Amino acid sequence: MINESSNLHDVSARYARLIGEEPPADLAPAPALQDKLPRDKDLLVSAVRSSPAYLAALENVRAAQSDLKVKRGAFSPTLDLRAHAEKTDNLNSVYGTHDKQSVALVFNINLFRGGADKARLGVSAERYNSALDLRDKACRDLQQTVRIASNDARKLSEQMGYLRQHALSTEKARDAYLKQFDIGQRSLLDVLDSENELYDSKRALVNAEYDNKLAQAACWPPPACCCPACS
Template identity: 40%
Template sequence: MHLKTRAICAAITLLAAGHAAAQTTDTLRAAAEKAVSGNPEVTARFNAFRSATDAVDVARGGFLPRVDLNASVGKDNDRINGRLPTESQSLTRSAVGLSLTQLLWDGLGTRGEVTRLSHDRLARYFELLETTEQTVLEAARAHFDVQRFRRLVRLAEDNYVQHRYAFLQIQSRYKAGVGRGVDLEQAGARVALAESNLATEQANLHDVTVRYQRIVGELPPTQLNTLSLLKQGVPASPGEAMANSLKGSAAISASIENLRAARAQAQAREAAYQPRVEARVRSSAGRNVDGIQDQTRNSAAEIVLNWNLYNGGSDQARVRQQVGLMNQAADLRDRTCRETRQVAAIAYNDTRKLTEQLVYLERNTLAIEKARDAYRQQFDIGQRSLLDLLNAENEVYTARRAYANAEHDLALAYARTHAAMNQLGTQLGIARTDKLADEAVGWAADGDAPARCPVVVGELSPTDRAALDARAESMKANAPAPAGSAPKR
């Protein structure tokens, strides 16, 4: 990486120690920091912000005088018909001059352009913040996925070992003449399935490892810290989470600044209806200046007014065009708000749903493991078939895999919730410590807040477990008695 690029990256974010950083794992925080400091998308947004800053300076130059140096040399041939006889005059001229032009009035067009570009600069700034936050989220996702599939590979390896062990047992029995050939074939088929599952998980691990490399910029370390749940700072209710996301979203702030920029440009377009007034001072010196024989100097000071009276209707069309773009910017602002609201609501609901789901998955896994162990003991004494044992092994693998996926999905759901509220970077201990942190001090949406994006929580009705249990009891009561059971008296 070039030195200049490194300086740009260092200016964007810096690792800051704090209480938020203390609760996160080192490898996750390091991955997020490296992603932000070296991701091309982040640096591209930063360069767009710097370009927008320079554009404001370009527009402000219109308030200052323009000074031009000009020089000319040439030959003039004049024919004068008003005299008898007709005279022809030829002379060589040369001159060097300075001219100063100061804008006095342009219908506030320059001021409107400065205002537009200032809002555009803030929009680029908020887009930089949004890209940084999303990059941190993608780094966290990549980190969790590497952890996830490393764990799934280990589960697939254990599943293969268990099936291979069962196959070897059946093979020994078959060779000893106490086992059946069909059992050996069935065990071999399950071993092949276990090998296929292992190959699939290894391929998935390879893919997420390469994705980690793309986002972070390097391969993940051999050892990753244990899975961490970023529970701290998560609101207590979905309504609070949604309100915080709408308030803190950098994407919404950027859309508001885009709207303000479009409004400023619409106002600046109306400057074309007004005159342009300039003060000009010029002075030239040379030989035969301005083509007048023996003139050596010429100076002038003047006020110049230019007022376009008709332009083919182009000015009116430009104003109408900009009003349409302003309305489009308002629509995009409301769309961005709705998308942010949706992301926050889904992420927060996932944290609650997966927390509850993990309890059931853990209960399911423990029960299936106990059943598998009992099946194995019963198989050894001939009370269970091989198919029962192999099915139990598959159920254990499926249950463990579902539990592992749910755990990592929960960790990612917490990260998504923080990112929706624009606080994931802070939660991981990454904070802006340079002058960029002061760009939006005192910023407020005011009357430009989204108009079609209310904070309404879409809560689903909770499942009535008691009613479901009652339905099950009713089915049991109406079911026929098992065969061989004694009739009721």
């Protein structure tokens, strides 16, 4: 009992850290997600399209690619059209108003700048390659998470049937022990053992039910509000 109270305190503190408020005395039941989940073949597609981590990695790739194009642009020639107009009085000790106007085409090409542009291009290329690697890693991590969660949800759904049957059988055994205890065929220790076994079986069933809901929720790409059953 002391151990369970300690576990309750730990999860309550974690709830307050994540939600920003203390947990209520009675929490609403977790929503049913089994019928709301995408089909197995659509899980990865849905996750890739909606995962913030993967989408952020894609944006990093686009940003690095744009920066790389800018750095490459330093090696491209430029042609500028420049216009200049100037009006002065008493220019070079010559009294009167003087107007100067000019139009020019200026052609520039980067032949050599001490290797600075080449160094910047190399750094930008490395940053782009690193962004590609991080994007691929985010995709692999997402696929692994979704596949594991999908498999866990499927296995736990199968397991819950056996756990329900075990809890029902244990409850019937407990009831039989109580009747046998009343007529002196069972000891009090036998009854207490059957009560303890019934408690453990029901607890295992409840844990499996919520583990199954967690696995189903993990099949949805974060954040959880993407899940229509939670909205």
